[in-house]
Amino acid sequence: MYKIKSAVLSHRSFPRSPFKSLIHSALLTCAFFSSQLTAQDNNKNTLPSIGGAGLSALSIEKERQVGDAMMRQLRATQPIVHDPILIEYINDLGNRMVRNATNVNYNFKFFFLNNQELNAFAFFGGHIGIHTGLLTAADTESELASVVAHEISHVTQRHLARRLESQQQSQSLTTAGLISGILLTLVNPTVGMAALSTSLAASQQAAINYTRGNEKEADRVGIKLLVDSGFDPMGAPNFFGKMAETYRYTSKPPAMLLTHPLPEARIAEARVRAQNYRPRVITPSLAFYLAKARIEARYQGEAKNNILLFKKRIDKKQYTFKSAAEYALAVAYFENKEYEKAKQILLSLLKEDEHNLFYIDVLTDVYISTKQFDNAITMLTKMNALMPNNQVVVLNYANVLIEAEKFPQAEVLLEEFLILNPNSYIAYDLLTIAYRKQDKMAMMHATKAEILALLGGFSRAVDELQTGYNYADDAPLIRKRIKARILQFQSQEEKLKRLSQ
Numbered sequence: 001m002y003k004i005k006s007a008v009l010s011h012r013s014f015p016r017s018p019f020k021s022l023i024h025s026a027l028l029t030c031a032f033f034s035s036q037l038t039a040q041d042n043n044k045n046t047l048p049s050i051g052g053a054g055l056s057a058l059s060i061e062k063e064r065q066v067g068d069a070m071m072r073q074l075r076a077t078q079p080i081v082h083d084p085i086l087i088e089y090i091n092d093l094g095n096r097m098v099r100n101a102t103n104v105n106y107n108f109k110f111f112f113l114n115n116q117e118l119n120a121f122a123f124f125g126g127h128i129g130i131h132t133g134l135l136t137a138a139d140t141e142s143e144l145a146s147v148v149a150h151e152i153s154h155v156t157q158r159h160l161a162r163r164l165e166s167q168q169q170s171q172s173l174t175t176a177g178l179i180s181g182i183l184l185t186l187v188n189p190t191v192g193m194a195a196l197s198t199s200l201a202a203s204q205q206a207a208i209n210y211t212r213g214n215e216k217e218a219d220r221v222g223i224k225l226l227v228d229s230g231f232d233p234m235g236a237p238n239f240f241g242k243m244a245e246t247y248r249y250t251s252k253p254p255a256m257l258l259t260h261p262l263p264e265a266r267i268a269e270a271r272v273r274a275q276n277y278r279p280r281v282i283t284p285s286l287a288f289y290l291a292k293a294r295i296e297a298r299y300q301g302e303a304k305n306n307i308l309l310f311k312k313r314i315d316k317k318q319y320t321f322k323s324a325a326e327y328a329l330a331v332a333y334f335e336n337k338e339y340e341k342a343k344q345i346l347l348s349l350l351k352e353d354e355h356n357l358f359y360i361d362v363l364t365d366v367y368i369s370t371k372q373f374d375n376a377i378t379m380l381t382k383m384n385a386l387m388p389n390n391q392v393v394v395l396n397y398a399n400v401l402i403e404a405e406k407f408p409q410a411e412v413l414l415e416e417f418l419i420l421n422p423n424s425y426i427a428y429d430l431l432t433i434a435y436r437k438q439d440k441m442a443m444m445h446a447t448k449a450e451i452l453a454l455l456g457g458f459s460r461a462v463d464e465l466q467t468g469y470n471y472a473d474d475a476p477l478i479r480k481r482i483k484a485r486i487l488q489f490q491s492q493e494e495k496l497k498r499l500s501q
Contacts, residue, residue, distance in 0.1 A: 060105050067125020072456035081112040084392045085361045089291045100228040103156040122151040132295045141288035142235030153221035223273050232282045233274035240267045289321050290358040293328035303336035339366050357392045364396040373404035398430050410434045442472035458493035
């Protein structure tokens with residue numbers, strides 16, 4: 001896994017975007033959520049019609065724009081996991097279900113946040129975030145898929161847009177004022193609740209982002225989607241029940257239970273719905289257990305402690321797949337800089353499954369750390385021919401080429417990849433390094449600008465492009481490209497300002 005070592009900028013020091021009222025407006029949004037609970041819960045057994053709900057408040061195109069702006073805000077402020085193999089896994093899982101969903105108006109984008117809180121959330125434009133803690137808490141892929149299906153259903157049923165529409169009908173609040181605080185409640189409900197408790201009357205004690213009617217609809221649609229996508233329908237009630245039981249007597253429930261409350265009646269209804277489908281025996285997913293192992297070994301705990309833990313699991317045969325348990329141990333060895341031990345395990349695993357990208361990704365890291373660049377290049381050249389434009393292969397391959405000082409090859413590889421993947425943060429970061437190593441300063445500043453834009457910093461992106469323009473005196477084509485991109489960023493910034501007014 002390529003780790004972003006060259007912090008082009010720290011998101012902690014990143015300037016506010018045109019949605020600078022995000023935190024300040026959070027209480028407004030929380031109050032909005034809360035005020036609607038009582039009225040809509042009185043009619044909670046009536047499911048709203050899908051139709052064109054939400055259209056008058058927020059068009060599909062405006063939802064896309066708002067979702068894009070919120071995603072840029074998240075990249076700048078939250079610990080998004082820039083890990084190609086995990087990105088690949090969660091998008092494969094999510095899109096398997098999107099293919100079976102109805103009312104799909106967007107290309108869905110799934111991502112992980114490095115956060116051990118149990119939480120998942122959906123927002124405008126088909127964006128769905130899953131905390132890493134949720135994956136490690138799930139015992140089967142069907143349990144994880146049930147949460148993802150539920151969030152997909154919130155998007156396809158346009159629940160957030162409906163809430164905006166209903167609120168605007170009852171109060172004179174702007175769309176931007178309501179939108180700007182949503183992320184705080186979605187991503188970190190605990191903070192949202194704490195802020196709310198100091199600012200609202202005692203009668204308004206809770207704020208959740210969806211009404212119980214919405215939750216019931218998302219449960220119904222989500223369980224059907226789970227079944228249609230080949231998963232076990234019992235994954236939903238099993239995971240619901242597990243969470244409710246685990247946190248029944250705790251004073252601080254996980255974030256997901258704040259935004260998605262689980263009363264007994266809801267769990268019982270989910271179980272009845274799931275039992276209406278034929279029982280299904282699902283073959284365990286190796287990819288799920290490898291993703292879970294990767295998160296445990298790379299993002300949780302200390303490497304030395306993890307080595308002991310994973311060895312113990314293997315010795316006691318506490319695993320569904322031995323290969324996943326061994327993979328976790330290999331990752332832990334790598335994190336502890338015991339490269340030879342990691343290498344031996346990975347080579348053994350690859351003998352049984354030679355195209356497994358989880359294994360290839362970490363073995364690439366081992367080869368880079370031990371400066372065995374030729375081995376990595378040979379392996380990844382073959383994989384690139386087999387899986388052209390695969391993000392795990394391309395980004396690892398480019399990283400190796402840069403470490404081996406084969407900068408022109410890396411440059412071509414990344415430029416071609418970015419044509420089809422224009423929002424790849426890692427690809428731009430790698431390309432910035434490749435350009436800098438070749439003293440291509442105009443292009444280096446241009447790629448830094450793309451990173452800043454992905455974080456919502458269009459003004460700073462324009463500054464970078466203007467700096468790059470000054471380095472391109474003898475390159476009229478590059479100057480034209482930079483000038484055109486400046487105009488595009490300025491236009492995007494104006495659109496954001498109009499959204500936030």
